[in-house]
Amino acid sequence: MLTNTKKSAFAKVHPLSWDSISWTDGLWADVEKTSQNTISHIQELFESSEISHVVENFKVCSGDHEGEFGGTDFGDGDFYKWLEAFLYNAAKTDNQAAFIEIDDYIDLVGRCQLEDGYISTKQIIGERQDNGIKRFNDINDFEVYNFGHLFTVACLHNRITGKTNFLDIAEKAALYLDKMYEENQRTGEVQTAVCPSHYMGLVELYRTTNNEKYLNLAKLAIELRDLVTNGTDDNQDRLPLKEHKKIIGHAVRANYLYAGVSDLYLEQGDAEYKEMLDRVWRNLIDKKIYITGGCGALYNGTSPYGNFFEDGMVHQAYGYEYQLPNVTAYNETCAAIGNVMWAYRMFQIEPKAEYFDIIEKTMLNTNLAAMNLNGDKFFYENMLRRTKKLDYDLIWPLTRESYISSFCCPPNLARVLAEAFEYAYTVSDDTVWIGLYGGNKGEISLDNGAKFSIEQVTDYPFSGKIALKVTRISGTAPFNINLRIPNWVQKGSITINNEQQKIDGKMSGTYHSVTISESDSEGKIEVVFDMPVRYTIAHPYVEENTNQVAIERGPLVYCMETPDCSLETLDNCLVDATTEFSTEPYELCGSKMMALKGTMLHKEMEHYDGKQLYQTLNQVELKKTEVRLVPYFAWDNRGYGEMKIWMPVLYR
Structure with a gap:
């Protein structure tokens, strides 16, 4: 989820509201339509007790049905991710029937929650049935991961609908974490949660409610990592967080971690966190990312930096610098999505074109490649080469499947594609920054009082020609349109109201500012990026x-x-x-x-x-x-x- 209602104190640019921009035509509009098939397909799988057992777990947990827990430990979190996509789609299409379904789901989740705020179906069912499963017994049970995605979707629901029924559940769950983390801090007994979506989720709760408690809780949750004993590179907790210099370990866990720390920096501005984020980002982008934007190259391995004999196995991991195999490239889809979330937050910290170059590369290549063109089959890992036959078996299928036993990636993919329109623009006081190019239109209001409509017509990424039309609605203040010049561009042109300026290689990977003066009621900008095959x-x-x-x-x-x-x-x-x-x-x-x-x-x-x-x-x-x-x-x-x-x- 991208939209903030509260502007972060240390952000130099800010997202627009969720209803400001819509895709109109071209690739991203087509992807948005296809994602409707994806959302429906995943709903069918989640509703099936024979396939995923996801909704069934909530029904057993709530007491509606009798039965056992089934499916994956992280199924609750995957359901919340899918619900984000369902929400976006319902809002964009004004689907009132979908909103009724969503309220029914929220009611079901609420009936599962315990009085103390705890909510994770596997553990609640296990404790009730006294089968040996209990809460926070194993970090790989993904309880806090489930909490984090609950926080995020509840915030989105509140922003889109204005209702608090889901937000109430999330806040109650956050208060449970608050008590738990206070106890962890008191005793010094800390475990690092895997795939820490809750860092981002807690910051979103703060932005949505304006309650400082949730921001302080996010800060505490991140700081507690440094109290972990016998940490590993797999979980990025072998070293204190501020000492991190390289991206290591499980790629999804790493990218979620640094996205969450970026969120904390955006609110509190800890310079040491910023220095660490910059170091680790450079290690990823300069030495460990695939040409497609995929990341996390290795199926299994050991830490290349820690103690080979003590750190143990590292799964779906970042390896050594330049260790980028093709046939066995792991590149989990969730890792690529996590990298997009991290890059987006880094852009808010410091709006450099590089971050959106990475977002665009990853979205157009790895993320779209993770789903078939009909939107109902998926890759878990994203290889760069497929051969006729391998002499060994890999963990995941070599072709896309409609259902994968570890189904975390498809709902994650559904939400990032459903919300892609929010990557089109960000804003600062008097400037619009273009992120993803694509046919779109909408209205934008800036802090300097300028309000205007914006329309983009293009067949990008298949064509380098982009036409922008800006029409002032109200306000007389001048404002800027910052055009992203992607890092692959060497030649082209920018034409502003029939006056042309050439683009050369020196402008590659930068932003070029076009000013709409106070006397201009309308501005027409035509950008042409030369697109030779290279x-x-x-x-x-x-x-x-x-x-x-x-x-x-x-x-x-x-x-x-x-x-x-x-x-x-x-x-x-x-x-x-x-x-x-x-x-x-x-x-x-x-x-x-x-x-x-x-x-x-x-x-x-x-x-x-x-x-x-x-x-x-x-x-x-x-x-x-x-x-x-x-x-x-x-x-x-x-x-x-x-x-x-x-x-x-x-x-x-």
């Missing part, structure tokens, strides 16, 4: 990508799949660095996009045996073959086959 190389320490290139156009990463190449295997393809690809309008599963078309080389080798680990290189003959590349987000919609982003390159 070949991208990796740092030489990324060993799996040595002498290989990825192909990008604009903010999109492209890939090649089996249906787009006539060869027996994609492994025989090489990119001729002198070849130029052309764009081609293309449609997949009813979704329109821009594909790339061109010629690659393919190798024919004498006496080559693909089963041998090593063999002598004999004569190689290179021939040409026609290929197509599609945006990475559109892959795996045409049946099982090979897929590659990184491909060998021949320089001439």
